[in-house]
Amino acid sequence: MTGADIQKQIMEYLSRSGYLAWKNHNIGIKGRxxxxxxxxxxxxxxxNGRFFVIEVKGKGDKLSIEQENWIAKMxxxxxxxxxxxxxxxxxNQGL
Numbered sequence: 001m002t003g004a005d006i007q008k009q010i011m012e013y014l015s016r017s018g019y020l021a022w023k024n025h026n027i028g029i030k031g032r033x034x035x036x037x038x039x040x041x042x043x044x045x046x047x048n049g050r051f052f053v054i055e056v057k058g059k060g061d062k063l064s065i066e067q068e069n070w071i072a073k074m075x076x077x078x079x080x081x082x083x084x085x086x087x088x089x090x091x092n093q094g095l
Contacts, residue, residue: 001086003058007042009087010054014045014095019052021045039066041074041081045095051079052095059085 007023014021024040041053053074055067063071063083071081082093 001058003042003056003061006058006084006086007056010043010056010084010090013087013090014043017047017095019045019047019095037070039064039068039070041067041070047095052082053079054082054084054090057083057085061085 011021011023022044024042024044041055043052043054043056045052045054051074053071055063055071057063071083075081080093080095082090082095084090
């Protein structure tokens with residue numbers, strides 16, 4: 001299953017579960033990121049005053065240094081940061 005397939009499953013689950021959720025739409029072109037900020041997580045979600053960020057990875061994908069840094073920064077500021085390789089990873093984190 002690709003990262004895009006997993007993202008779709010997660011977004012559908014979050015919507016059904018009452019989260020306000022949206023995707024970050026950075027675009028990578030020849031090693032450059034066009035859009036907001038390099039390494040920003042794929043999915044953002046809010047529910048009951050809690051802020052969640054989800055970095056989605058397909059089979060064999062690894063976090064970049066920028067992604068690791070964003071996850072650490074968002075966790076520091078109080079977000080629940082998750083790396084998900086499946087919808088089950090999100091569910092298992094209590095979302």
